[in-house]
Amino acid sequence: MRLSQAWIVAAKDFATFTKKKNIVYTVLIIPLVIAVALPGVIFYVQHRPNGAAVSAAELTTLLPAFVFFYVIIAGFVPTTIASYSLVGEKLEKSIEPLLATPTTDGEILLGKGIAAFIPPMMAILGSSVLFMGLMDTFTHAALGYYYFPNWDAAAMLFVAVPLAVVMSVEWNVFVSSRVSDVRISQQLGTIVILPLAGLYVGGEVGIVPLGALSTPLYIAGALAVVDLLLLSVVRETFQRDVILTKWR
Numbered sequence: 001m002r003l004s005q006a007w008i009v010a011a012k013d014f015a016t017f018t019k020k021k022n023i024v025y026t027v028l029i030i031p032l033v034i035a036v037a038l039p040g041v042i043f044y045v046q047h048r049p050n051g052a053a054v055s056a057a058e059l060t061t062l063l064p065a066f067v068f069f070y071v072i073i074a075g076f077v078p079t080t081i082a083s084y085s086l087v088g089e090k091l092e093k094s095i096e097p098l099l100a101t102p103t104t105d106g107e108i109l110l111g112k113g114i115a116a117f118i119p120p121m122m123a124i125l126g127s128s129v130l131f132m133g134l135m136d137t138f139t140h141a142a143l144g145y146y147y148f149p150n151w152d153a154a155a156m157l158f159v160a161v162p163l164a165v166v167m168s169v170e171w172n173v174f175v176s177s178r179v180s181d182v183r184i185s186q187q188l189g190t191i192v193i194l195p196l197a198g199l200y201v202g203g204e205v206g207i208v209p210l211g212a213l214s215t216p217l218y219i220a221g222a223l224a225v226v227d228l229l230l231l232s233v234v235r236e237t238f239q240r241d242v243i244l245t246k247w248r
Helices: 003-017 021-047 056-076 078-091 095-099 105-143 151-176 182-204 214-237 240-246
Strands: none
Touching: 003 078, 003 105, 021 056, 021 078, 021 105, 056 078, 056 105, 056 151, 056 182, 078 105, 078 151, 078 182, 105 151, 105 214, 151 182, 151 214
8 A cells, every 4th residue: 555645635635625614614613612612611610600619529520521522523523524525526526537546445545534534633632732721721720730731631632532533534434435415424424423422421420430541541442443343344335346336
């Protein structure tokens, strides 16, 4: 497999994505809103009139759950890119010329995966810096120390989040092979975040100990297994003969 060929495919998709405002807005705005909104909730609760401030014990439960929210949006944000990358190719009848190039199926798939992986990862990591800075500013008085950065957040952002992005991309490739409408593909693509949302709720109510370093590692391990299983499905789905005969 030639990485140079995969980068050519990725560069083509990057150029296409920058012209689609809905893709740009989804990739940039959603992580930015999360980065501001979650600290804003804490700031409001801490400063609301006639209301009890959030205790240090409550904060140490809430903050890991808030970080895990980035794993959820890692499953959501790539759906717009991955869906359009493949379903858009169908609608614009550009998948056949791409397959006619001297590029292997694996190189095309890798290139599209790179194009769907890098923008969400950059947006999420950039957003997390703003999130942690604001959250430290708003919680330092209650905690007596700066909560971020820490190893739990690092495991979430640098291990679980990339694996969640990969899972989302792979799932959307599979979904895109079954539908011919971008909106339907995006709607079905978001199904992948449901189990992640369940873990988030569990963390908020204290059922899932998201603050323990072992928890994001267990989650990452589960995501890695799912990624490998989806990869085998995607490799069977993304083949020239299948695409040309069944991707209609």
